Amino acid sequence: MAPIVSVRDLTKTYAGGFTALDGVSLDIEEGEIIALLGPNGAGKTTLISTICGITMPTGGTVEVGGHDVVRDWRRARDLIGLVPQEIALEPFSTVWNNVRFTRGLFDRPRDDAHLERLLRDLSLWEKRDAKVMELSGGMKRRVLIAKALSHGPRILFLDEPTAGVDVELRRDMWRVVERLRGEGVTIILTTHYIEEAEAIADRIGVISKGRIMLVERTEDLMRRLGRKELRIELAEPVETLPDTLRREGLERVDGGQALVYTYDTHAERTGITALLADLQAAGLQLADLSTSNSSLEEIFVGLVKEDAA
Amino acid sequence: MNFGAVSAIYRAEMARFFRTLLQSFISPVISTSLYFVVFGSAIGGRIQEVEGIPYAAFIVPGLVMLSVMTQATSNASFAIYFPKFIGTMYEYLSAPISFFEVTLGFVGAAATKALFIGLVILATATLFVDLTILHPVSMLAFLILTCISFSLLGFIIGIWAKNFEQLQLIPLLVITPLVFLGGSFYSISMLPPAWQVVTRFNPVVYLISGFRWSFFGQADVPIGVSLLAISGFTALCLGIIWLIFRTGWRIRS
Numbered sequence: 001m002a003p004i005v006s007v008r009d010l011t012k013t014y015a016g017g018f019t020a021l022d023g024v025s026l027d028i029e030e031g032e033i034i035a036l037l038g039p040n041g042a043g044k045t046t047l048i049s050t051i052c053g054i055t056m057p058t059g060g061t062v063e064v065g066g067h068d069v070v071r072d073w074r075r076a077r078d079l080i081g082l083v084p085q086e087i088a089l090e091p092f093s094t095v096w097n098n099v100r101f102t103r104g105l106f107d108r109p110r111d112d113a114h115l116e117r118l119l120r121d122l123s124l125w126e127k128r129d130a131k132v133m134e135l136s137g138g139m140k141r142r143v144l145i146a147k148a149l150s151h152g153p154r155i156l157f158l159d160e161p162t163a164g165v166d167v168e169l170r171r172d173m174w175r176v177v178e179r180l181r182g183e184g185v186t187i188i189l190t191t192h193y194i195e196e197a198e199a200i201a202d203r204i205g206v207i208s209k210g211r212i213m214l215v216e217r218t219e220d221l222m223r224r225l226g227r228k229e230l231r232i233e234l235a236e237p238v239e240t241l242p243d244t245l246r247r248e249g250l251e252r253v254d255g256g257q258a259l260v261y262t263y264d265t266h267a268e269r270t271g272i273t274a275l276l277a278d279l280q281a282a283g284l285q286l287a288d289l290s291t292s293n294s295s296l297e298e299i300f301v302g303l304v305k306e307d308a309a
Numbered sequence: 310m311n312f313g314a315v316s317a318i319y320r321a322e323m324a325r326f327f328r329t330l331l332q333s334f335i336s337p338v339i340s341t342s343l344y345f346v347v348f349g350s351a352i353g354g355r356i357q358e359v360e361g362i363p364y365a366a367f368i369v370p371g372l373v374m375l376s377v378m379t380q381a382t383s384n385a386s387f388a389i390y391f392p393k394f395i396g397t398m399y400e401y402l403s404a405p406i407s408f409f410e411v412t413l414g415f416v417g418a419a420a421t422k423a424l425f426i427g428l429v430i431l432a433t434a435t436l437f438v439d440l441t442i443l444h445p446v447s448m449l450a451f452l453i454l455t456c457i458s459f460s461l462l463g464f465i466i467g468i469w470a471k472n473f474e475q476l477q478l479i480p481l482l483v484i485t486p487l488v489f490l491g492g493s494f495y496s497i498s499m500l501p502p503a504w505q506v507v508t509r510f511n512p513v514v515y516l517i518s519g520f521r522w523s524f525f526g527q528a529d530v531p532i533g534v535s536l537l538a539i540s541g542f543t544a545l546c547l548g549i550i551w552l553i554f555r556t557g558w559r560i561r562s
Contacts, residue, residue, distance in 0.1 A: 014562060052403040055562045074311075077405040088396030092328065093321065104317025105404035147400075 002066060003027035004079075004155060004186050005051060010060035012046050012210075020046035022210035023060070030154075033177070033187040034215075035197035038207035044190040045085060047207070048157050052082050064155065078106065081153030085160045085190075087140045089147075091133035095124055098132055099146045106151035118146050121176050123168075138169045145173065149180075156180060158189035162196060174200060198222070222293075223265075229292050230261040230272060235285035242282045250275070314406040318414025319421075322388055326422050333422065334429060337376050341430045344372050345437040348494055359496050362525050365438045370521040371493025372434065377427040377452065378459045378488055378513070382480050385419035385463030390470050402561055408554035412464060419460035420453070427452050440524070447532075448523035454539045455516055459484075461546035468559050487513045497529040512542055 005028040012021040020043045028034055036044050049055040051062050053073055062069040064076040090098055099115055119125040122142040127135060132143060141161070148156060162170050177187060177200060191197050197204055198218060205215040214221075237256035249262045249271070263270045279286065326333055349365035356364040392398045401411055434440060442448050463480075470476040491513030497505055508514055509530075519535025522528035528535065553560070 054399055054402045056557065074405040077403060080403065082399070082403050084399055086396055088399065090397060091395065093324065097321070097324070101317050101321050102400060105314045105400060105406060107311045107313030107405065
């Protein structure tokens, strides 16, 4: 099946000479959730803005639903809903009118039932007659999401939707995202909350300095780069490691109070059984055991560092 | 053509107008009344007649034009500057609407508001003077064309402006002087010959003259020239807007 968003060799150089996108290519399949990760200034927002028609590409092409965003912009934009990073809303108009206005911009007939469901899903229904200027920051962000969904887009862009957002809103938002996923809506989000990308995205793309460094299925990425650590708390600290225990990946930490063993979860042998047997043979008393994943954040930081090196 | 979007923009802009209906309504009524008190009664008491028309009646077309031009310009410039200022411009750029449709929505609303205010002032004027309108169709045509062309001008100013000062600058420094020096309160023939020549370069002269002709059948310049001038001005504004949209100047990076 043809991808619903197809980005080819996209470059964007701003008038000041700054290159925000440097040959980006990316295919997004219909119905998937893809998270774009990258440090500030990596080009995430520029990429989204160019796909949505807010900035014009310097080179390369973008197709949305098979329509070129520059030549066939009307049909391309018709499919898209955008939740921008910054809160920008008409302050003097009510929540209801704000959302209805956006639906009008997309030339959709009036559909109060659809808007009501949207506002209820986002816990905005009680505030529908309130002026936007009277709302809290979190509420305003909900309005932005409602606007973006007002015309029933096939593709939803969320530009750092959870930056500075409370737990409740985040929960509401992910519930809406889950529902949209069920309806087959394609979702592209940028985020700094890496656990969230890990939790909801089917695929993860990493952007740095205007280039896509990798795009992989979330679990593949985790598997490929995922290492685990086994932390062994000892009953008595050890001054030095007995020779029988010395091996790759094992370190003495906290002044000998604990040992940390790093291993690859997908290797043929993790070496855990042998290590535990050797510990027992060496006569060491274990107080506790714990394991932890290396998070996506560490992977990400590692990738960007590799690139800088 | 995305008529839904044009109508959404138009209705949102008109809603803004109706939210502040009292201010929109009262301020032109008060300022017009003041003009009548000052120019009509105080000065009119000495001038009596201009070209056979009672002075208080003579200034009505100029007063209407003065308000319509400033209202159309400031309404349209504010309307398009506001989304730039609060950051909602992204919505217009990412929606399936052409710049032509955006212009139609904004300029249509600004022109409607200016027309409304023009008619209010005209109605207020009838409280002070006896008015007969010789050519009502031509009067309405001039009024509507002026509303549209100056809304287009305001739209250009709103796109150009980078801050509120610039937004005020052109109406203050250009439009108000041109209107005051354009024969709003006097006939061009009352000026010394040298100034009459200078005045011919003021585009507003042609609008006020044509508008006044619709009321009294008398004009400083031939009515055909007036029509040509307002049409030319509208075309010029449309051309500039077309150019702005072609290049995305100050709108799309």
